[in-house]
Amino acid sequence: MQLIEGEKDQILAIVGEVLKNSPKQREDLIPLLQKVQAKLGYLPALAMEKIADGLNIPAADVYGLATFYNQFRLNPPGKHQVKVCLGTACYMVGGDITLESFERRMEIKEGETSPDRLYSLERVACVGCCTMAPVAVVDEEVEGKVTPTRVDGIMLALQDEEKKNEKELKSNQEEGEDA
Ligand code: FES
Incomplete structure (x- = not known):
């Protein structure tokens, strides 16, 4: 990286x-x-x-x-960190498909961080919310029933948030220049 x-x-x-x-x-x-x-x-x-x-x-x-040792990470954490549960309950209902969907949408593999450092993707063991399987933890929020369509929704929400941040930053910079 x-x-x-x-x-x-x-x-x-x-x-x-x-x-x-x-x-x-x-x-x-x-x-x-x-x-x-x-x-x-x-x-x-x-x-x-x-x-x-x-x-x-x-x-x-x-x-x-x-x-x-998996306590060490070789890639920087992304601004948005997504952890996909591959515990047994999640795996049984398509946790691996959830992971693949995130990989496709982020254009990175599990364990990696996008080159702009906005997103990082990891697999984790059971996070204790098996009734909501398949589960992903997105920026510390637990998301349940994460089907590929839900992955699209999550990614769109994150991208929207980033666009908003960018806009705000730009308008703050412009205000600063005008002052
Ligand atoms: S196996 Fe995924 S939350 Fe338990």
């Missing part, structure tokens, strides 16, 4: 600070990764390289460990 403006400096500063204040043995790798992810929201490749340099170990070792 490409870094956005200013992100490189932010990553270097955060990794530098974490490394400065932490022990730097190979066995400290997991807590180090956790600290960096807590601050950045994810583990960019650049952060993993810098951590590897700091610990004097190969970057491939850091990457291998980060991909092994």
Whole structure:
């Protein structure tokens, strides 16, 4: 995933600070990764390289460990985060079709974030609302009976919200220029 403006400096500063204040043995790798992810929201490749340099170990070792544990995310969280439940009850009534529908509408795969960072998509285990299966959690709101048509509705609502935000931002900027 490409870094956005200013992100490189932010990553270097955060990794530098974490490394400065932490022990730097190979066995400290997991807590180090956790600290960096807590601050950045994810583990960019650049952060993993810098951590590897700091610990004097190969970057491939850091990457291998980060991909092994699913507590680590390698893509930035999208502004809108969609989690599709693939627990048994949801799977039995087409949770996988729900996931595929989101993948198609967002033009990304599960586990990814759209290049504009507006949307990210994940699969999750049972979220405890099986009677509403198939379930998706959209920006922390639980949505039930998420058929492909409902996916279209959810995506349209999110896109509308984004258009509104953009319009507001533009008019605020214009007001600022006029003042
Ligand atoms: S299996 Fe999806 S909410 Fe329980």
